[in-house]
Amino acid sequence: MLARIRSLAARLLRRPGVDAALTDEIESHLAHRADHLVQQGLPRAQAEVQARREFGRTLPTREECVDEMGGAFLHSLLQDTRFSTRALLRSPGFTLVAITTLALAIAANAVVFGVINGILLRPLNVPDPKSLYGIEQGSQHSMYMSYPDFLDLRERNRSFEDLAGFTIHMAGIDAGSGATRAWAIATSANYFDALHVKPFLGRLFHQTDDRGRNSAPYIVLAHDYWRTHFQSDPTVVGRVVRLNRHPFTIIGVAQPGFRGVITFLSPSIFVPLIQQGQLEAPYRLDSRATHTVFMSLGHLRPGVTPHQAVSDLNAVGAWFDRTYPKDHNNTTFKVVNPGLYGNYLGQPMRAFVTGLAILASLILLAACANLGSLFAARASDRSREVALRLSLGASRGRILRQLFTEAMLLSLAGGALGLWISTALLRALSSWQPLPKYPILIPVQPDEMVYLSAIVLALLSGALFALVPVRQVLQTNPYQVVKAGPGQGKPGRLTLRDVLLGVQIAICSLLVTSSVVAVRGLANSLDGDMGFDRRGAFLGWTDLTMAGYNTEQIPAVQKRLYDALKSVPGAESVAFANPLPLSAGMRTALIFTDQTTDLRAANALANAYLFAVSPDYFTTVRTPLTQGREFTWLDSADSPKVAVINEELARLAFGSPRQALGNYFKTRVGHRYQVVGIARNGKYANLTEDFKPALFLCTTQSPGSEVRFVVRARDGQDAIAGTIRETLHREDSALPVEIESWNTQLDFALFPSRMAALTLGVLGIIGSMLTVSGIFGLAAYSVSRRLKELGIRIALGARAPQVLQTAVGRVFRILALGAGAGLVLGALASNVLAAIVYQASPRDPLVVLCAVAVMATLGIVAAWVPAQRALSADPLRLLREE
């Protein structure tokens, strides 16, 4: 392919036919002339020399002939290219600034496009991704459903070929050398068949493997996991490994590149969902009230449209409402793209990348404006050259073409550099593990689409900024220019250059403001009140199922671990909580009044975040109880069920905390709880949320196998983590243990705002660089144009401030206007930011101050050199030079 292109280019550029024909014709001419001279009596040798000499005297340039022959576009292109390269190399400063500017802007855009391409555009790596749909239930963008519901839906729908369901678990896998943690996709047995996926090695699960609870202890390895953890061992099929201490047989390896259907996840293994009881406690597949299935999905039957599928599913929904009124009410379904978990992630992701794309294209626009004004300045500096060429007979078209060639050369160089930067960034992004604990993968490997986009962007932007000086060239009057010298222009008039710079500064100031807002928001969120005190607190995680304990053993084991942890030297207090606030795995519970008998969702008082916490929890995390007490070990499985609720839930469910205390409520499963304490409001799912209702139940009364504990260390006991680990290891060496400080753990909650701050910060920096180069360009240009005038002013006694006013005053007026406009825009855009960034307010005086300071600094930095040049203008030397 490449070779073919090369030979084609060679043919077009060298035009061997044309050149040879021309040479032949000239030779023929010379021969005839020589014959003629011989006839006139000259010896042959002499005649030939003379013929050549005569002809040579008036030799037309080869180019002239080729031009006249026409069709030599490529030839003159080559000529333009050579000329432009020379012209660009003559002004390396300009060239460097232009290429860097473009490279940055194009890199930013190519990266953003790479992300859009990888996450939104590229289809899932499964066969026939177009007809693959997931099922979303209700209006909450949730795809969760209970296992019995999933089975009914699979049975009763008429639209899907087959319906698969899966959920995600963490499991301890032991292949003989100790247990390590692995992310497992627990699938319905028909999962691979429903997705049309074939094995790489061995076999995959089939519906026939499903013979009830725990009937299929099989593992399918993801290809990557097989490669990294089993060294691509082809004999792995049939080997028995321990998963959470239960024996499982590896039956196959999935195709390379098959990572399930969630774009972001890179799971290690696949296990049948019917083994759920061995993956976590308690067993939940028989409950219609617990939404165990994370997602259900399948291929639509040929000819069935998504619209038809929805009405078909809703018919099943109506059947659910009639048949299970306790669990279903107004059940409606949607079909969605499964890759981003439907609209739950899809919607914010699309909003985020759209925002990014807008910002990145603004950067490119700013870069084009910047380069356009630099180009215009350059064209007007070269107006003498242009005028000269015009008067020597060059056509305006030819001169424009040469300018365009220059622009294209710059943009291609910038594009190539930008592409190089962006592929490096995208590669880094693809191998980045933002949250080491989670199997997150950002699938943004650059592909041909990215390369293509970068090249197209480069050419487009080149064409865009080359357009700026067109009018200037078309209007050049050679006579005027040669007579008057490089144009003095009308100083008062607002030129296109001024407008471009203004626009560019506005855009950059918008970027700077947004990034300051984001950074400030991030700082705020680190200092903000989350409702608990994370300093000096260590978090631990262990899972009793992974160590092989069953549901009945859990309460006793938990108490034993609690006592052991309590005895760790340096520990002030200890508590369990599942989940911890601001971590993954948030659950919710519906709250009903004590009198409600019809426990359907529509009758609920509130939907509260649900935390199972141990005694001493509130003391340990330092969440104050405004009323009542916290749990004690006297609250056991046999004693009346008690609950602590937060102020918000008290307000929603009972009207006020005072009315709530001592009162009763019910949960979905009909358990009756008494409110014994009221906790202060805090942050639960994310840092930007408003106060949400929260319900705390006691671990002794609602045990779970996953144990997350908080240890509050006494002051200065930072080495406590090691002691905790040893303590737990002594209790049961099979327990997987992870310990980290609470600050580290908050990475999860802070991830969105960190990403926002990082991206906006980078864009802000690029914006600042563009501002500097733009201001520098215009200031340097206006100083160089008016250097003579400035010299005369200095000679006539102008003082420094006046000189500066003349030289760069205009630039600073544009800067002030542009920056002002950018601030206002930034204030508007920050409403968008508020969704991800904690307390992001553009009205924060510090933000405004920062943005103004940044812009002013940029202006001063950029205008410094030109201003110095203006001040040191030496009238005598300048006049002598003219």
Add this chain to the structure above:
Amino acid sequence: MPDQAQLLPGTLDLLILKAVSLGPLHGYGILLRIAQITGQTLLIEQGALYPALFRLVRQGLLDADWGVSQNNRKAKFYELTAAGRLRLEQETKGWNLFAGAMSAALAATPEEA
């Protein structure tokens, strides 16, 4: 050598068309023919001929083909196309008008009062 006149701008193309209209010619032949029909008055610079020839070919007024000359040498022969013939007629008319007007103007003497 007889007196030589300066070639007016734009007249070279017309001369070439005229020379070729008398019969197909190669480049050097065109030069000789022009010298002959202008009575050696107008001398065309050898090098200036070829760009003009290529221009006329591109405009479709001339056709070119390789052949063998009287000297038994390979040469490219130029021939008038239909469009070339038409152009020659127009240009000739235009030139005659111009030349007549010019000589009339230059021949004018002061009128007697």
